[in-house]
Amino acid sequence: DGEVLQRRIELAAATREAGHIIRLFAARLDDVEAGFGIEAVQMRASWSEPLSLSQADLDAAAEQHGTSLAACIDRLSIRLGPRAVSRPVARASHIPERAQGWQRPLDQVAPVQNLLAFHARPLKLLDRPEPIAVLYASPDGFPQRFRWRGQVREVLRVEGPERIAPEWWRERSTARLRDYYRIEDAAGRRYWIYRQGIAGDGRGGVPEWFLQGLFA
Structure with a gap:
């Protein structure tokens, strides 16, 4: 009927194993209806x-050169999609949402400052910090009651602040510093919140509060 179909595969690493390439193509051709036949490939x-x-025919050599891992990544990428298979990597940044990222599994990892002594970090970071409303704060600035996602939470314990300054080489001069707090509410849930800016810093109006992470 003159229909032209295209299928594309992308390998995680260079290979000369014909059987591996054939298996990858076979997985991508499952949905092809041959009908009256295929005229040309x-x-x-x-x-x-x-x-x-x-x-490459020896198991020890395959492990040494990483071909076994590459073949596994190829099969997963074919089944799940090329963007579904990645690995987390550290980034050279003090800003929490910039301190980690994702890249292809076998790409070379850029050098970073792996020995930075950070304070305790939550197990879960939100995709982006969510604004919260601090309803009451103690005289020294600690939040005592706040509203998040429509619910009011009473704060029983507070640790902090941990101050993180803006990255002046990346951000505008109006970027504000952050004071992070580890807090626990009356139900035992623990949160990672921060105040963006301080009163009178000349970089904006009233400081804003955000929730960025959840502890176990």
């Missing part, structure tokens, strides 16, 4: 990389 490599000589 064309294969094109959009790009390629040099592949050093190795004894």
